[in-house]
Amino acid sequence: MLYEIDGKTAFRIDLYDHTVAHKWKNLIESIYVGDGEDIDHARSFFSLRTNDEIKNILIDAVANINNFLKKDFIQIPKEINWDDQNLYNTLHIAFEKLSGDFNNPTKLMKIAPMRIKENIRDLNFCVHALEHNSNKKILEQLPIQWTKKRKNTPRVKLLDKEYALMQFHATKNEVYLSYNELGKSYMDLYDDKLPSDYDAMKNNHYIGADIIIALADKDSIFKPDFIDWCKDNDIDAYEKKNGIGLLPIGKVEVINIEHLTKDSKANIIIERNKKK
Numbered sequence: 001m002l003y004e005i006d007g008k009t010a011f012r013i014d015l016y017d018h019t020v021a022h023k024w025k026n027l028i029e030s031i032y033v034g035d036g037e038d039i040d041h042a043r044s045f046f047s048l049r050t051n052d053e054i055k056n057i058l059i060d061a062v063a064n065i066n067n068f069l070k071k072d073f074i075q076i077p078k079e080i081n082w083d084d085q086n087l088y089n090t091l092h093i094a095f096e097k098l099s100g101d102f103n104n105p106t107k108l109m110k111i112a113p114m115r116i117k118e119n120i121r122d123l124n125f126c127v128h129a130l131e132h133n134s135n136k137k138i139l140e141q142l143p144i145q146w147t148k149k150r151k152n153t154p155r156v157k158l159l160d161k162e163y164a165l166m167q168f169h170a171t172k173n174e175v176y177l178s179y180n181e182l183g184k185s186y187m188d189l190y191d192d193k194l195p196s197d198y199d200a201m202k203n204n205h206y207i208g209a210d211i212i213i214a215l216a217d218k219d220s221i222f223k224p225d226f227i228d229w230c231k232d233n234d235i236d237a238y239e240k241k242n243g244i245g246l247l248p249i250g251k252v253e254v255i256n257i258e259h260l261t262k263d264s265k266a267n268i269i270i271e272r273n274k275k276k
Contacts, residue, residue, distance in 0.1 A: 001028065002269040003144070005260065011213070011252035013175055020165055021249040023156050023207050024177065031150060031209065032270050039266040040145035043125055047139060048262040051130065055082065058091075058126035061119040065098070068116050073098075074123075085193055088131040092184070092192075095124045096200050102155070102182050114149060121148060124182075132191060140216050141170075142257060143178060144266060146209035155180050155206040158243075166245035168238060170218035173255055176246040180208030186235060186244050190226045196233035203243035213252055221246060 002012045015021040032038060046054075062074045074094045081087065098120050100106035109117060146153065170176075179185065183202030184192065222237055230237040237244065 004267045010256050011254050013250045014253050015250040020162050024249050038268050040147045041265045043145045045264045054126050054129050061122040064119045088127050091127045142213040144211050155208040163240040166240035168245050170214040172217050173252045174214050174248050175250045176212045178210035178212050179204050180206040190229045205243045
């Protein structure tokens with residue numbers, strides 16, 4: 001599969017020869033349209049936005065959701081303390097109530113116009129970006145988000161034997177499955193100072209369309225304090241079936257992303273061998 005960014009060849013994925021990579025390819029082929037809108041452009045390059053831009057997107061999303069519901073379902077103070085973790089936790093709880101689960105969305109997510117669905121997704125995305133300070137000038141990874149505007153966004157449950165492919169380090173130019181849940185992983189709970197038995201705790205146990213490309217080597221994806229948190233909560237951070245590692249599906253053959261902007265657009269081209 002060839003990915004272009006801003007009309008220029010950016011990278012081609014050389015898939016590994018294992019079941020997860022094959023399933024991912026089949027999933028992409030099943031939902032591919034090829035109209036230039038397969039990729040969620042805005043969120044794929046979200047980390048290139050400034051904090052102020054993300055804050056404004058979040059405030060607009062809250063206002064639009066409240067106006068649509070005709071009540072202040074989401075309440076935020078007039079003077080916002082952007083360093084208050086409780087603010088982000090409260091906003092994420094609101095997102096959970098509005099969105100529901102991946103396989104069991106709320107009635108609102110079923111009937112609301114697309115602009116409101118996107119505002120609800122913005123609520124989640126902005127909260128994560130601001131609380132984890134993900135808008136770094138030097139990118140450590142490139143997330144390629146598949147559009148959520150299609151009718152179906154399928155995913156495939158990992159088989160027990162497929163967890164053996166999990167790893168806990170990142171290698172430059174390697175491609176990994178992204179998070180395919182609506183919730184918070186163990187690492188999110190640690191970062192957000194939430195209890196390990198948080199109701200919406202969900203680690204990653206599915207193959208989905210979203211991927212991450214590592215742009216730098218990383219000896220460990222875990223912070224030392226996270227390992228301590230896991231020990232304190234009787235969690236084995238290195239148990240692969242917990243679903244908090246990286247699941248590699250391939251490597252990129254070409255990488256040309258030096259001129260990314262927050263308004264960049266990615267396009268996927270599925271190259272099929274023609275049988276004569």
